[in-house]
Amino acid sequence: MSTSAVPLKVLFVTSEIFPLVKTGGLADVSAALPAALRALGADVRVLLPAYPALLKGTAVKWVAAHGLFEFGEVRVLSANLPGDVPALLVDYPPLYQREGGPYQDRHGHDWHDNALRFGLLSRVAALLASGQSPLSWRPDVLHCNDWQAGLAPAHLHYLPGPKAVTVMTVHNLAYQGVFPLDTALKLGLPPASLGMDGVEYYGEMSFLKAGLHYADQITTVSPTYAEEIQTDHLGFGMQGLLRQRKARLAGILNGIDCHAWNPEADPHLAAPYGLKDLKAKGENKRALQERMGLEVDPKVPLLAVISRLTHQKGQDLILAAARELLAMPAQLVLLGSGDKHLEQAFLGLASAHPGQVAAHIGYNEGLAHLAEAGADIFLMPSRFEPCGLNQMYSMHYGTPPVVFATGGLADTVVDCTPATLAAGTATGFVFDAMSEEAFLAAARRAVTAFQDKKTWKQLQENGMKADFSWEHSGARYLDLYRRLLAEQER
Numbered sequence: 001m002s003t004s005a006v007p008l009k010v011l012f013v014t015s016e017i018f019p020l021v022k023t024g025g026l027a028d029v030s031a032a033l034p035a036a037l038r039a040l041g042a043d044v045r046v047l048l049p050a051y052p053a054l055l056k057g058t059a060v061k062w063v064a065a066h067g068l069f070e071f072g073e074v075r076v077l078s079a080n081l082p083g084d085v086p087a088l089l090v091d092y093p094p095l096y097q098r099e100g101g102p103y104q105d106r107h108g109h110d111w112h113d114n115a116l117r118f119g120l121l122s123r124v125a126a127l128l129a130s131g132q133s134p135l136s137w138r139p140d141v142l143h144c145n146d147w148q149a150g151l152a153p154a155h156l157h158y159l160p161g162p163k164a165v166t167v168m169t170v171h172n173l174a175y176q177g178v179f180p181l182d183t184a185l186k187l188g189l190p191p192a193s194l195g196m197d198g199v200e201y202y203g204e205m206s207f208l209k210a211g212l213h214y215a216d217q218i219t220t221v222s223p224t225y226a227e228e229i230q231t232d233h234l235g236f237g238m239q240g241l242l243r244q245r246k247a248r249l250a251g252i253l254n255g256i257d258c259h260a261w262n263p264e265a266d267p268h269l270a271a272p273y274g275l276k277d278l279k280a281k282g283e284n285k286r287a288l289q290e291r292m293g294l295e296v297d298p299k300v301p302l303l304a305v306i307s308r309l310t311h312q313k314g315q316d317l318i319l320a321a322a323r324e325l326l327a328m329p330a331q332l333v334l335l336g337s338g339d340k341h342l343e344q345a346f347l348g349l350a351s352a353h354p355g356q357v358a359a360h361i362g363y364n365e366g367l368a369h370l371a372e373a374g375a376d377i378f379l380m381p382s383r384f385e386p387c388g389l390n391q392m393y394s395m396h397y398g399t400p401p402v403v404f405a406t407g408g409l410a411d412t413v414v415d416c417t418p419a420t421l422a423a424g425t426a427t428g429f430v431f432d433a434m435s436e437e438a439f440l441a442a443a444r445r446a447v448t449a450f451q452d453k454k455t456w457k458q459l460q461e462n463g464m465k466a467d468f469s470w471e472h473s474g475a476r477y478l479d480l481y482r483r484l485l486a487e488q489e490r
């Protein structure tokens with residue numbers, strides 16, 4: 001048990017980490033939050049599967065081996081990943097040594113054995129957080145992220161002896177890790193866990209439900225999303241359980257990594273810029289227009305989208321409103337991948353409007369940075385958004401966003417009105433009905449404001465001055481950990 005003199009030990013379990021394995025914001029958070037917690041004095045280690053991308057070029061050290069049910073021997077490696085957060089890797093080549101993404105193969109199909117891949121990750125996490133751990137370093141807190149780590153609190157619950165307190169963080173309730181019920185037994189959970197008061201979920205089992213049921217504390221990545229997931233509309237079937245555990249559910253807003261995302265020193269930009277020399281932002285606009293084959297024009301508002309392409313993110317609204325958007329006039333740049341219909345639709349829009357619309361299908365970190373810097377307005381009409389990082393990157397880069405009033409978007413973007421402008425708080429454009437008309441009206445307000453130099457500069461400055469750093473949220477997680485440990489002691 002930690003006192004303030006002894007650093008709090010935290011094992012942070014995740015399935016992706018920036019910059020080596022990333023499909024979305026979880027990777028960014030898994031790199032930045034542990035680093036922030038370390039800066040605040042906690043002894044944090046991250047636990048991940050030993051994917052090829054993590055082993056390549058990484059100095060690893062064998063630290064333990066353990067016989068685990070049908071897996072046989074599973075090794076735990078310690079590794080130095082980029083950044084200064086020590087990592088532990090679950091090494092089991094039959095499950096993790098393969099080319100492709102963390103969840104899917106190169107053709108976009110889910111790995112057939114994802115239950116085993118993340119079942120093993122969860123199982124090892126629980127073991128390391130228990131008195132049976134083969135390591136001498138034993139965490140006070142087991143912090144589990146998303147469904148991939150969701151079985152860890154369940155396993156830990158059934159392990160005897162001293163154990164860490166558990167936190168289950170939901171980054172996206174839509175992904176639940178649902179498998180046939182008997183999978184739980186195959187993964188080493190006892191029959192007692194199979195009921196509704198356990199891992200059972202509508203006749204099957206769910207990794208996420210298990211985490212939500214067994215964890216000492218549930219968190220999600222924004223206060224508004226913490227409320228929304230208790231409703232039938234955004235509870236994705238978990239709302240009953242979340243309402244029941246309301247007293248154990250907190251929303252802590254994500255921060256952003258202000259070193260990786262710093263327009264004054266971003267190696268991906270054509271020209272650095274900051275609050276004092278916003279003019280240089282224009283050079284990035286020019287570079288983006290050139291790189292994407294758009295007509296080079298400093299005056300036309302340049303709208304950008306950087307995102308996974310999926311129903312959640314509401315890009316269908318942009319497509320539906322495209323004719324009106326382009327007639328404003330405006331240019332549009334899209335960087336994204338995902339749903340094949342959406343990819344095709346944006347490619348089609350680009351070929352129908354050469355010089356005015358450009359679509360890059362794929363993942364490109366450098367281009368994402370240049371687009372945040374080069375665009376004038378960022379579009380993020382998500383139907384739901386647990387937190388969202390891109391709207392914060394864009395405000396930080398002086399690129400006011402247009403967002404739907406949901407989850408973390410509602411918690412981070414302040415709608416531009418005469419009152420918020422006067423108060424110096426306006427940072428973007430928020431619409432509160434999920435419709436093409438409402439989106440278009442907000443986009444129109446943004447384009448109109450863009451034409452008014454003084455208002456626009458004010459908006460840009462407000463966003464760039466806002467503090468989106470991890471410091472406050474890191475401190476909130478630490479408070480939460482301490483409170484749980486104090487409860488455990490009682």
Ligand code: ADP
Pocket residue numbers: 023024025026028306307308335336337362363364365368387388389390391
């Ligand atoms: P989510 O995790 O739901 O996808 P977030 O806004 O939290 O949404 O995080 C998305 C992250 O992924 C951001 O860092 C964003 O820049 C990045 N991203 C998404 N699509 C792409 C892409 N095609 N190329 C580069 N970065 C991308």
Ligand code: GLC
Pocket residue numbers: 024025026029171172221254385386387388389408
């Ligand atoms: C998820 C959510 C996103 C959030 C990210 C990091 O992918 O969709 O809103 O920002 O996780 O917490």
